Amino acid sequence: MLDAQTTAAAMVYLREVKRGNSPSIPLVLDRLCETIVDRRVTGQYWEAFEEQFGVTDIVNFFMHCPEEIQPSLGKAYHFIQEGGFLPTDADEEEEKQLTRARSTLKAAWKEQARSGPLLYAAAIFDEDSDLEWYAPDDDTYLDEAIEFVQDQKRLLTFFGVALFCQRKLVRLLDKAVAEKLRFPRFPDVVTPVDPELGTFDEGQMKILAEYVAPQ
Structure with missing residues (x-):
């Protein structure tokens, strides 16, 4: 659950940054990016859907x-x-x-x-x-x-x-x-x-x- 929440926060942050906004999320940028990359490489959530x-x-x-x-x-x-x-x-x-x-x-x-x-x-x-x-x-x-x-x-x-x-x-x-x-x-x-x-x-x-x- 915590991992999913971190990933969702990362998605919101990156989307808002692309829109020129600066949302306040208590996570460092490196952690946010790492979360997105890791989840997409391992396919964790898609595999969860399959299961x-x-x-x-x-x-x-x-x-x-x-x-x-x-x-x-x-x-x-x-x-x-x-x-x-x-x-x-x-x-x-x-x-x-x-x-x-x-x-x-x-x-x-x-x-x-x-x-x-x-x-x-x-x-x-x-x-x-x-x-x-x-x-x-x-x-x-x-x-x-x-x-x-x-x-x-x-x-x-x-x-x-x-x-x-x-x-x-x-x-x-x-x-x-x-x-x-x-x-x-x-x-x-x-x-x-x-x-x-x-x-x-x-x-x-x-x-x-x-x-x-x-x-």
Whole structure:
């Protein structure tokens, strides 16, 4: 988080300097430049975007799966690996991009489960369809990002959706699993906002019915 904040500050600083402004940021210029160069060379944030799809798929499963079926991580891994979220008209290239192996899903969950509800909320946030692509080392969406964080109503709605998803996930997960995650605590001003999601269709239910619990 601190690294992302430093990188974002560097992007703001360099952009404003190019515009002839002199923003006051408590970081030396060498550190700012080094941060931008290092992040672009290593590709850290783009790789993080690539990795987040697995955990958002898992959260997506829990948000849509009928509760009477008792959703679990094992069922989520099976459902996603078997193409449960693939569009019916997906071509070979799309299938390759959207298919996740169980090992990939398990690794994504281990690394990013705590952030899952927030990442998922960003992916489905109707009021800003590009929100999930805001990166601290990319000034493409910098103005939109500034506008977003300054809009209290939109910000609270976004966090409200994340809180709703987080609470539902905690309720549905195995208790021992949920307790280990230590999800973020939202301030009292944030209240749950139901994104009013649907459930699985007949084809998706068939995939889920094929799940066999490990012995």
